Amino acid sequence: MKRIVTATVINQSGVLNRITGLMTKRQFNIESITVGHTEKEGVSKMTFVVNVDDNAKIEQLIKQLNKQIDVLKVTDITDQAIVVRELALIKVISNAQIRSEISGIIEPFRASIIDVSRESITVQVTGNSDKIEAILDLLRPYGIKEMVRTGITAFPRGSQKSVTDLKQYSILN
Amino acid sequence: MRAKAKPEAEAVTAEMTGADVLIHSLKKENVEVLFGYPGGAVLPIYDALYRSPIKHILSKHEQGSIHAAEGYARVSGKPGVVIATSGPGATNLVTGITDAMMDSLPLVIFTGQVASTVIGTDAFQEADIMGITAPITKHNYQVRDVQDLPRIIKEAFHIATTGRPGPVLVDIPKDVANKTISPDYDSTIHLPGYQPTFSPNILQIKKLADAVGSAKKPVILAGAGVLHANAGKELVAFSEKHRIPVINTLLGLGSYPGNHPLFLGMGGMHGTYTANMALYECDLLISIGARFDDRLTGNLDHFAIHATVAHIDVDPAEIGKNVPTQIPIVSDAREALKKLLEIESPLPDTEDWRKKLTQNSEDFPLWKKSSATEFLPQRVVELVHEYTKGDAIITTDVGQHQMWAAQYYAFADANRWVTSGGLGTMGFGFPSAIGAQLAFPEQTVVSLTGDGGFQMTLQELSTLQELNLPVKVVIMNNQTLGMVRQWQEAFYEERYSQSLIPVQPDFVKLGEAYGIQSFKVTNEEEAKAVFEEAFSHRDPVLIDCRVSGKENVYPMIAPGKGLHQMIGVKP
Numbered sequence: 001m002k003r004i005v006t007a008t009v010i011n012q013s014g015v016l017n018r019i020t021g022l023m024t025k026r027q028f029n030i031e032s033i034t035v036g037h038t039e040k041e042g043v044s045k046m047t048f049v050v051n052v053d054d055n056a057k058i059e060q061l062i063k064q065l066n067k068q069i070d071v072l073k074v075t076d077i078t079d080q081a082i083v084v085r086e087l088a089l090i091k092v093i094s095n096a097q098i099r100s101e102i103s104g105i106i107e108p109f110r111a112s113i114i115d116v117s118r119e120s121i122t123v124q125v126t127g128n129s130d131k132i133e134a135i136l137d138l139l140r141p142y143g144i145k146e147m148v149r150t151g152i153t154a155f156p157r158g159s160q161k162s163v164t165d166l167k168q169y170s171i172l173n
Numbered sequence: 174m175r176a177k178a179k180p181e182a183e184a185v186t187a188e189m190t191g192a193d194v195l196i197h198s199l200k201k202e203n204v205e206v207l208f209g210y211p212g213g214a215v216l217p218i219y220d221a222l223y224r225s226p227i228k229h230i231l232s233k234h235e236q237g238s239i240h241a242a243e244g245y246a247r248v249s250g251k252p253g254v255v256i257a258t259s260g261p262g263a264t265n266l267v268t269g270i271t272d273a274m275m276d277s278l279p280l281v282i283f284t285g286q287v288a289s290t291v292i293g294t295d296a297f298q299e300a301d302i303m304g305i306t307a308p309i310t311k312h313n314y315q316v317r318d319v320q321d322l323p324r325i326i327k328e329a330f331h332i333a334t335t336g337r338p339g340p341v342l343v344d345i346p347k348d349v350a351n352k353t354i355s356p357d358y359d360s361t362i363h364l365p366g367y368q369p370t371f372s373p374n375i376l377q378i379k380k381l382a383d384a385v386g387s388a389k390k391p392v393i394l395a396g397a398g399v400l401h402a403n404a405g406k407e408l409v410a411f412s413e414k415h416r417i418p419v420i421n422t423l424l425g426l427g428s429y430p431g432n433h434p435l436f437l438g439m440g441g442m443h444g445t446y447t448a449n450m451a452l453y454e455c456d457l458l459i460s461i462g463a464r465f466d467d468r469l470t471g472n473l474d475h476f477a478i479h480a481t482v483a484h485i486d487v488d489p490a491e492i493g494k495n496v497p498t499q500i501p502i503v504s505d506a507r508e509a510l511k512k513l514l515e516i517e518s519p520l521p522d523t524e525d526w527r528k529k530l531t532q533n534s535e536d537f538p539l540w541k542k543s544s545a546t547e548f549l550p551q552r553v554v555e556l557v558h559e560y561t562k563g564d565a566i567i568t569t570d571v572g573q574h575q576m577w578a579a580q581y582y583a584f585a586d587a588n589r590w591v592t593s594g595g596l597g598t599m600g601f602g603f604p605s606a607i608g609a610q611l612a613f614p615e616q617t618v619v620s621l622t623g624d625g626g627f628q629m630t631l632q633e634l635s636t637l638q639e640l641n642l643p644v645k646v647v648i649m650n651n652q653t654l655g656m657v658r659q660w661q662e663a664f665y666e667e668r669y670s671q672s673l674i675p676v677q678p679d680f681v682k683l684g685e686a687y688g689i690q691s692f693k694v695t696n697e698e699e700a701k702a703v704f705e706e707a708f709s710h711r712d713p714v715l716i717d718c719r720v721s722g723k724e725n726v727y728p729m730i731a732p733g734k735g736l737h738q739m740i741g742v743k744p
Contacts, residue, residue, distance in 0.1 A: 010366060013315070018307045025308050056493060063490035069312040069332060072366045 002031065003050055003058050003078045004154055010070040011037070011044045019046065019071070022064055028052065032086075032151025043072070047153045077156055084154040088132045089114075090123045093143035102142060109135050120145055128152070191319040192221035192350040195283065198326040199227060201358065204254050206230060206245065206611055208238040212258025213298055214285025217350035219256075230611065230640070233632040235262050237604040239269025240630065243278050244605030247591045248566055249612035250403070252279040252333050259285040260298030263344075264305065268598060270340050271309040275595025276424060277397060279338035281329050286315065288348040302344055311339030319352045324360040331362055336369025337488040338401055369487065373504035378512045381459070381483045381500050385415055386519035388457035388481075390526045393419045394440065394469075397594075398462015398486060399428035404507035405587045408461065409433070411510050416523045418530055420448040422463045423579055424594040431583035437530060438539075441469040442730050443576040446537035447530055449736040452477055461485045462506045465495040466595065475735025485509045537742045539580055540727070548696045550574065550649050550720040554581040556697070557619055557647060560704040565589065565617040568606040570626030571597035573655035576726045578621050600629030603646060607633060610642045617645070617708065624650040624677060634687040634715075643711040646689075648680060651722040659725045664732075673722075684715035691715040 009015050016035060023030055031049040038045045052058045058076055065074045094102055099121060103113065111125035125135050129152060136147070189197070195218060199207070206228045211219045222229055232238040235257045242253025253273075257266050263284040273280045287296040303315050312332050314325050322345075329341040385391060399408055405428050412419050412435050419429045420440045429436055438445030440452050449471075452458065458480040463469070470476040476496060483500035484492045492501045502509055541551045554577050557565070567582055568591040569575040575592055584590050591609055593601040606620035627648050637644055657672040684691030690712060694700040700718060707714040727741030 014303055014307065014313070017304060021308045056497075060490065060494055067488070067490055069364060069367045 001052060003052060003076055004082070004084070004152070005048045005050060005058070005062065005065075005074065005076050006155065007046045007048070007065055007074045008038070008072040009044050009046060009068075010072065011042050012070050015068070015070045016046075018068055019065065022068070023050075023061075026060070026064060028057075028061055032149075034151045034153045036153070045153075045155075047151070049152060077154060081157045081160050082154050083157055084128045084152050085126055086129055086132055086150055086152040087124065087126045088136075088147065088149045090125070090136065090139055090144060091120050091146040092123060092139050093119060093145055094121045095119065098142065102139070105138050106135060111135060188353050188355055190217060190221065190350065191316075191322055191345065191352050191354070192217040194319070194322050194354070194356045195326065195345070195350070196221045196225045196227065197356070198323055198358070199254065200225075202252075202326070202330045204252075207254050207256055208232060208242040208245070208608065209256030210235050210238055210258070210262060212262045212285060214259035214287060214347045215256060215262075215283075215350070217347065218283070218285065218345070230607070230636065232604065233635050234630070235265035236269055236600065237607075237630055237633040237636060239266045239280070239282070240272070240598075240601050240604035241608030241611070241633075242280055243269060243273050243276075243601070244568060244591050244608030245612045246273075246278045246280060246608075247605070248588045248609045250401070250588070251612070252281050252330060253608065255280060255282045257282070257284050258298065259287055259302070260300045262298075263302040264300055267305065267309065268596070270306055270342065272593055272596040272598045272601060273340040274309050274311070276593065277338050277401060278340070279333040280340040281333050282340060282342045284342060284344050285350070286344045286346040289317070289346045290348065292346065302342070306342050309340070310342050311337075313342040313344065315344040316346065316349050319349045319354050320357065322349070323356050323358045324362070327360075328362050328364060332364070332367060336367075337398075370489070370503045371487075371505050371508060373485070373502045373509045373512055375512065377500060377502045378509065378516060381502065382513060382516045382518035384457055384481055384483060384500060385417070385459075385521055388521045389523070390455045391415070391417045391457040391459065391521055391523060392437075392451045392455040393417050394422065394452070394458060394460040394463050395419055395425045395428045396422040396461065396463025397424035397428070398506045399425060400462075400587055402462065402487070402506035402508075403587075404461075404510050405429070407507055407510035407514065411514055414514065415520055416527065417459070417521070418451060418523075418527060420444075420451060422466070422469055422594075423592065425463060426579060427584035427587045427590045428462075430585050432585055435527075437534070439579055440736075441466075442471070443580065443726050443728065444469075445534070445539060446728055446739055446742045447533040449730070449739060450533055451530055453736040455480045457481050457483070459483045459485070461510070462487070464491045467495075470495065470736070471730045471738075472733055472735045475737060537728075540744050542724070542744070544721075547721040548694075548700070548719065550651060550718075550724050551577050551581055552697060553647065553649050553700065553718050553720060554578050554621065556700055556704055557621065558582050560708045561617050561619065565619045566591060566606075566609045566613065567619050567621055568592065568602045568609060569621050570599045570602040570623060570629075571656075572599070572623055572626065573651075573659065573724070573726050574621055574623045574649040576656075577649075599626040601626070603627055604630050604633045604636075606644045606646070607636055607640070607642060610644050614642075618643070620644055620646045622646065622648055623655060624648055624652060624674065624680075625654045628677075631683070634684065634689060637713050638687040638689060642713060644713050645707055646684075646713070646715040648715070648717050649720055650677075650680070650717050651720050651724070652677065653722050655722075655724075656726070662725070680715065680717035689713045689715050691717070693717040693719065695719045
């Protein structure tokens with residue numbers, strides 16, 4: 001099962017190495033990892049998506065991460081009400097004739113065209129992973145020349161009021 | 174001739190070099206002895222050391238330094254401090270650092286590094302020791318700014334010695350060691366991500382006390398955590414109060430008196446039948462400071478399957494890692510035992526259980542051949558026990574001799590047992606004996622070693638010669654890599670691939686070459702005469718004991734088998 005785990009870390013050199021190293025050592029499968037600064041100076045946040053077999057394994061991962069001296073807090077946020085975003089850049093083969101057709105396809109996704117050349121256009125889309133999968137499905141018939149995804153970043157919503165349908169908030173199960 | 178030294182570091186109050194700051198900080202941490210080896214990148218540190226009274230033990234290989242520091246740390250409870258140069262000096266420490274990580278030994282290791290300006294250019298003797306040691310240290314630092322040095326050293330000692338102990342490495346570029354500053358020793362430790370739990374959750378303690386009260390077949394598994402927490406007395410009191418039998422892990426030996434009527438012996442692959450069957454049949458397993466290593470549990474599908482498992486450990490990550498745990502208690506072992514002793518709880522009725530275990534011990538004791546002609550390796554351990562009155566510090570490598578030492582020495586007291594458990598390092602025993610002897614100069618220290626392991630670090634005979642420490646090196650020489658040979662006999666149809674070593678040095682001449690009294694003994698009578706002499710004086714001795722090469726360690730749990738599937742429980 002896929003789990004979203006966030007780790008708040010002190011922004012020291014070597015901390016990323018220690019964390020990815022321990023995941024390799026303990027045979028955790030990282031699907032994606034993002035790192036960036038937070039509102040606090042010197043503190044960064046990492047968001048992992050990991051694929052684990054059972055709850056014991058994810059508990060072990062959280063405990064091992066917590067043991068790292070530079071790790072301040074580790075949370076499995078998968079089952080919380082969370083905001084999840086990922087960004088993808090998609091270079092689609094397109095001549096002038098079908099440019100507007102593509103434009104029409106991506107419009108409901110609130111994606112935008114950020115670069116245009118004679119043979120291709122580049123689409124930028126932000127959202128949860130399902131949304132990005134959906135737009136990729138629609139663009140694939142035109143021919144995708146190049147595609148990059150950032151991996152997800154996430155945190156809990158401001159209000160954790162009783163969430164009846166977790167699925168609509170949490171994109172991974 | 175000793176060149177005139179510069180004035181001592183302490184005399185310099187205002188400005189000092191990073192190297193002087195380091196030495197000064199070590200004094201503040203009450204470091205009495207350093208284990209190390211000099212080299213280019215640590216020249217400034219060794220220059221500062223030249224004008225310092227701190228004792229420095231020069232090994233003949235960095236591996237000798239770090240294993241000595243481990244031996245020192247294991248018996249004294251104080252951090253072992255190591256210095257090595259950059260590149261090869263640092264990489265030669267890797268086995269020892271991993272060993273200390275696996276066996277939770279507090280070490281603080283200082284490595285030199287090439288100058289900051291050339292880091293990352295594949296400079297002479299450069300190695301990415303930060304990257305190399307990230308997975309084998311509790312934490313590591315590279316000092317970028319010399320002003321951080323006093324704080325980093327404080328933090329390194331704090332991290333190494335608190336919570337679950339472990340090795341911490343501090344990498345110091347040469348220019349940082351040379352830089353002159355006015356140090357600020359008042360800078361405080363700031364580790365918001367490191368707050369080890371010390372005291373137990375009282376609700377969990379109550380839960381455990383209730384479980385103890387209703388247990389019919391309780392057993393305690395005591396590991397090295399009991400030794401680290403200095404909780405031996407509390408463990409004895411707790412087990413006696415509730416009449417609960419006690420099993421030791423390999424590393425926990427000595428945490429419970431080996432001659433106590435409630436003691437069942439060591440558990441695991443070469444543990445006693447009684448201990449392993451108790452672990453298999455118990456209805457309450459109280460693990461204290463042990464981490465359910467695979468050599469202890471055997472096949473997990475058969476481990477403590479009828480039991481409620483309570484696990485007391487200072488490291489939360491060990492709880493539930495290998496064995497599902499119903500009563501998790503994150504705590505220092507001593508604190509948890511104290512709370513358990515304070516709490517009012519019904520005493521379990523364990524009489525039938527204990528009777529059964531006693532019967533097991535009588536029916537299936539440890540056994541060995543009785544032979545009038547062969548010199549059995551187990552007898553060497555028994556004779557060492559006899560001639561040291563069971564009170565020596567024993568160090569070993571890994572393998573058959575280690576298992577026989579664990580089975581037959583019956584450690585009555587804590588901190589007499591220095592062995593490489595988790596990593597299973599050949600070459601560990603002899604240098605660690607030197608470190609243990611430095612921690613306790615008056616104690617008898619015996620390096621019980623095999624002919625294979627001894628040859629991995631025998632260059633330290635020169636260190637022994639220089640220091641003239643009364644370490645007794647007892648080589649259980651079977652001219653084979655015994656445990657490898659045993660497995661080849663049992664599981665590889667006696668194909669003794671590369672495990673028989675009939676050609677070996679004359680250990681007596683070798684010892685004498687280092688100026689160490691050396692003897693060869695080929696039977697019990699000779700051994701008795703030599704031991705009598707060797708253990709009566711305060712000089713180093715080497716004894717080459719030519720024991721039978723065909724003995725196997727029994728009983729045994731074959732790999733993949735459960736605790737109840739022991740083989741070789743009877744002759």
